[in-house]
Amino acid sequence: MERKRRHDPERRARIIEAALSVIAEHGVAGCTHRRVAEAADVPLGSMTYHFDGIDSLLAEAFALLSGRIAEDYRATLRAAPDIAAAREAVVALICNGPWGGRGTMTQIFELYAWSTRHPDHAGLMSGWMAQSREALEAHFTPAQARALDAMIEGVMIHNLASAALIPPEEVRAIVRALTGG
Amino acid sequence: MERKRRHDPERRARIIEAALSVIAEHGVAGCTHRRVAEAADVPLGSMTYHFDGIDSLLAEAFALLSGRIAEDYRATLRAAPDIAAAREAVVALICNGPWGGRGTMTQIFELYAWSTRHPDHAGLMSGWMAQSREALEAHFTPAQARALDAMIEGVMIHNLASAALIPPEEVRAIVRALTGG
DNA sequence: GATGCTTACGTACAAACGTACGCTTCATGT
DNA sequence: ACATGAAGCGTACGTTTGTACGTAAGCATC
Numbered sequence: 001m002e003r004k005r006r007h008d009p010e011r012r013a014r015i016i017e018a019a020l021s022v023i024a025e026h027g028v029a030g031c032t033h034r035r036v037a038e039a040a041d042v043p044l045g046s047m048t049y050h051f052d053g054i055d056s057l058l059a060e061a062f063a064l065l066s067g068r069i070a071e072d073y074r075a076t077l078r079a080a081p082d083i084a085a086a087r088e089a090v091v092a093l094i095c096n097g098p099w100g101g102r103g104t105m106t107q108i109f110e111l112y113a114w115s116t117r118h119p120d121h122a123g124l125m126s127g128w129m130a131q132s133r134e135a136l137e138a139h140f141t142p143a144q145a146r147a148l149d150a151m152i153e154g155v156m157i158h159n160l161a162s163a164a165l166i167p168p169e170e171v172r173a174i175v176r177a178l179t180g181g
Numbered sequence: 182m183e184r185k186r187r188h189d190p191e192r193r194a195r196i197i198e199a200a201l202s203v204i205a206e207h208g209v210a211g212c213t214h215r216r217v218a219e220a221a222d223v224p225l226g227s228m229t230y231h232f233d234g235i236d237s238l239l240a241e242a243f244a245l246l247s248g249r250i251a252e253d254y255r256a257t258l259r260a261a262p263d264i265a266a267a268r269e270a271v272v273a274l275i276c277n278g279p280w281g282g283r284g285t286m287t288q289i290f291e292l293y294a295w296s297t298r299h300p301d302h303a304g305l306m307s308g309w310m311a312q313s314r315e316a317l318e319a320h321f322t323p324a325q326a327r328a329l330d331a332m333i334e335g336v337m338i339h340n341l342a343s344a345a346l347i348p349p350e351e352v353r354a355i356v357r358a359l360t361g362g
Numbered sequence: 363g364a365t366g367c368t369t370a371c372g373t374a375c376a377a378a379c380g381t382a383c384g385c386t387t388c389a390t391g392t
Numbered sequence: 393a394c395a396t397g398a399a400g401c402g403t404a405c406g407t408t409t410g411t412a413c414g415t416a417a418g419c420a421t422c
Contacts (some may be wrong), residue, residue: 113208
């Protein structure tokens, strides 16, 4: 009988990471203890040891996802020195789109669906949006920030669905229209 | 031994309807034959009799959902006699929002997530968006239609997440900005 | 190296799942 | 009234699921 990797401090984090990738591939519907365990290369027993149940694992996974994306968002905008650059940053956010491939977008949809059905975790969605709005308000008025934020979301979804991407030039024009430039 | 309702021509449709409401409440993850059967008040056996499997039931349910929403969309826009009315129709679409309560939005997210993971049914999403874009193009230029379509999506999502709705006045301003009015 | 305490794992179990299939019921033609 | 075929249901089966729990490994202390 052989026991391996008893000491493995990254394990918990690796499980969460694995959960995200399982979600991307199989959705929340297919995110089972066993599948995640295999993806993370940990024994099944580790699942119930590290997490209180599948829902609590999902909650942590989604928290990681939203935190990560919000950070990306913030960083991109913070780097902009003036309004013109900020506008261009927004264009970049939209066009570089789902921050890491199609899978990320799937994860985001699953997050939306899941958090809508779990009022206890509604903060995942609203907090994230508050953060992105706040990041935008460093450069724009609150009303403009609201409009841009919604626009980013909407364009990304449409870009994902219809394969025919809205060209950057057009995105730029929209951003200009929304920010009175 | 008692047998009931052998003759029940609406049964198939009722099952699909029930599937949608189960999805709203439990997500695709919790959409099981048994739960749907109970919701539709039909015996479990009817599930496999009327549908080839759970995925094929989901596909039909989502098709119904998207068709229904697209129709709503089209009808609202078709009723507008001129540009000004069309703009107002768009505002109405956004503000009256999820066409039938929070549950509808959950269903839509689940549809997005599901169809993204099922390439065979990607047409559900892209077809719907094509339809709504087409409806918009009766009144606006293609570029404006794309922008409005994305905007509608984005604002609705944000309205759902953050409880603090974007006021109609502001929506009206955005629509005006996007359509050069 | 023996002891005791913490950490982590293997495994077993009940519940819930999707699905197949034989049998009942009904409508129809005679 | 009866036969017959189609339609629809009840049930049972093999899998997969989440989770609990006894037990083994690691580690500090002596």
